[in-house]
Amino acid sequence: MTTPFDEEQEEDTKQTEEQFLLESTETKNGAKFVMVNTRLDYQHRSNDLTALRLDDFVSHFHKKPIDKSDRRLIKNANGSEGEGLDTEGAKMNERYTFESAHPQASSHIVIRHTNPVVPVLVGPQIPRQEREETRERYSRALLTLFVPWRSVPIFVH
Incomplete structure (x- = not known):
């Protein structure tokens, strides 16, 4: 039996898992x-x-x-x-x-x-900005795409 917290944690893990070839x-x-x-x-x-x-x-x-x-x-x-x-x-x-x-x-x-080609995002959609619980993930996604970076930032909740 899973608790709502476990299901929420599992969903977060699915959305942050990185895929490799x-x-x-x-x-x-x-x-x-x-x-x-x-x-x-x-x-x-x-x-x-x-x-x-x-x-x-x-x-x-x-x-x-x-x-x-x-x-x-x-x-x-x-x-x-x-x-x-x-x-x-x-x-x-x-x-x-x-x-x-x-x-x-x-x-x-x-x-x-x-x-040049047009990139197509594959994977979880960018979260909605107007929802309080997804605003931080939305901001992180936009920063990742549109601001140059070298190292993977660690975000603490």
Whole structure:
């Protein structure tokens, strides 16, 4: 038998659970599997993209595996992490490396979409602003989407 408090707590947990994809990543020792998602991609984006909001990041950039031409650009950038790669003179979209804390920093880069896309939110809906019990979650959701951030904020109730 569950109490109303248990059901409320369970609902909060469902709404805050984060979803990950399990992806293969090439390493020096072979392939390994890592858990990734858009939050990790955004959180560990290039330092050159620090001022970018989450909604703009998703609209204008996507992750892709590093290929030979990307390796050449990285080598020319002295292998620095979390930096923009110089694509001047090349017919390539802007490219950026991840910070080393990203689980795919050595195998993937961030590349600008040729044409921006419209992000679609999937998962629990953004709570209603006018309801007292959901106002804080509403504010947190909007701040997450429309104010640049680097670390996941901890909110205490």
